[in-house]
């Protein structure tokens with residue numbers, strides 16, 4: 001199994017057609033995915049990042065059999081999602097999250113029981129299993145309350161509980177920690193890691209960069225329906241030009257100075273942005289040779305020069321990639 | 328570990344259970360579907376009690392039908408609309424259980440609830456006037472009554488399919504409601520309607536079944552001039568057609584919604 005990726009897609013495209021206007025006479029075409037190639041290996045946590053409307057949810061629904069691709073190859077656990085969805089469904093779990101998607105008038109436990117039945121969780125194990133997942137998401141005490149009384153975060157936890165109820169081999173999570181307080185979000189990340197320890201492969205989308213950095217072995221960045229990068233965080237750092245990020249701040253720089261900074265050894269990228277009354281240059285640096293002192297000497301004529309160095313974060317990488325794509 | 332397998336029986340029971348629980352969580356909604364028919368039944372009684380017991384029965388049967396109609400026919404489709412609205416259609420479709428069984432469970436529940444509603448209308452009218460409804464053969468009547476509700480359920484399944492198919496099904500249903508009440512002859516005899524409406528009435532299975540029921544219950548009933556047995560044949564025939572339509576639609580409906588991708592719009 002490990003030789004073959006658990007999720008394998010090639011040139012996945014998805015077009016939405018909807019009608020607008022009073023007489024539904026205006027046809028609107030949206031190309032949500034424009035040829036997505038992704039491979040996710042067994043047992044890894046794979047993160048899909050991207051701006052709003054990039055196509056993350058669309059892609060998640062396609063790989064979890066809830067939406068057909070307009071064209072392209074999509075295989076999950078070796079099954080073709082367009083032809084073998086019925087074989088795949090018992091083996092995968094999907095958490096779309098949000099406030100909706102639950103039967104509000106009945107209790108959390110009854111919701112789980114209903115879906116356990118639809119998913120065919122063996123009868124003799126069902127009630128025990130429900131108890132187990134309730135415990136895992138910390139909802140035991142609220143289990144017999146109506147879902148309509150739940151807070152947003154509690155609903156999110158119930159979504160998660162339902163997603164893992166039938167013991168899926170692959171779990172798809174669309175923004176699993178959205179709406180959770182910091183403690184619950186951390187517990188959810190712990191839960192995700194413990195699932196991986198049990199051998200589950202995780203595919204998740206998120207807008208929280210630190211979350212992706214903390215959890216994911218590999219990450220893909222989706223922008224306007226295209227994968228602009230797909231690698232480990234370390235690999236992505238190389239891709240955007242370096243582990244080191246140096247920020248230089250002063251009341252303005254001239255073009256010549258920026259040119260000279262760019263020409264320094266190991267510097268791959270210099271971006272300037274206004275920062276209040278000041279200008280900030282963000283530099284990606286590949287090597288350890290370049291010392292801050294060198295830059296300080298170069299820019300010695302600037303009063304109140306501020307100079308900082310940090311490790312390139314996933315957020316830096318993400319913004320680089322998405323901005324590059326946009327320009 | 329072998330993947331879990333769904334079982335049809337278990338899925339049906341689960342859906343029935345969910346329907347009952349949802350109903351018990353908020354049973355008030357039964358009231359609107361009973362008020363109109365009960366009022367209609369009582370008014371009919373007042374108006375027609377001079378015209379003899381059988382005319383009264385005619386009207387009361389219509390009232391009972393109205394009640395069952397709402398529950399049996401609309402309940403099944405409406406539940407799918409509610410699934411869209413709640414966002415539960417997606418997790419339901421992502422389960423291995425084919426959606427047809429989910430609808431099946433709801434049709435069974437709504438049929439039972441519809442029977443219950445019809446019985447309440449009869450009971451209220453009978454109790455109010457302290458007189459039982461005259462029936463020549465109660466057993467035949469009950470069997471026929473069940474038959475009527477099966478024909479209703481067959482239309483219900485088609486409606487449910489429409490609800491899965493498109494989120495505009497509710498609109499079609501609202502427009503169609505009055506036409507159905509009148510068209511099937513629950514309110515007054517179909518023969519009183521203008522001739523051009525007859526084809527509309529005759530494509531609805533309950534029209535035939537209801538006419539047959541009246542043959543059974545009302546001595547000397549004229550109805551359609553072709554008689555009881557042709558009514559039965561017509562009802563069975565049209566019901567089968569509806570079931571075939573529903574079956575065909577359901578074969579493609581799941582694929583259709585996955586293609587269109589509007590499972591969640593409301």
Ligand SMILES: Nc1ncnc2c1ncn2[C@@H]1O[C@H](COP(=O)(O)OP(=O)(O)OP(=O)(O)O)[C@@H](O)[C@H]1O
Pocket residue numbers: 016017018030031032050051052053054055056057058059587588589
């Ligand atoms: N059912 C639909 N009908 C028409 N267009 C759709 C539909 N679903 C998504 N789209 C469009 O497809 C594009 C991608 O949407 P998608 O929801 O996949 O983005 P996303 O990356 O999940 O965004 P977000 O971060 O906001 O959740 C958007 O332009 C969206 O408007």
Ligand SMILES: [Mg+2]
Pocket residue numbers: 056057058174
């Ligand atoms: Mg999304």
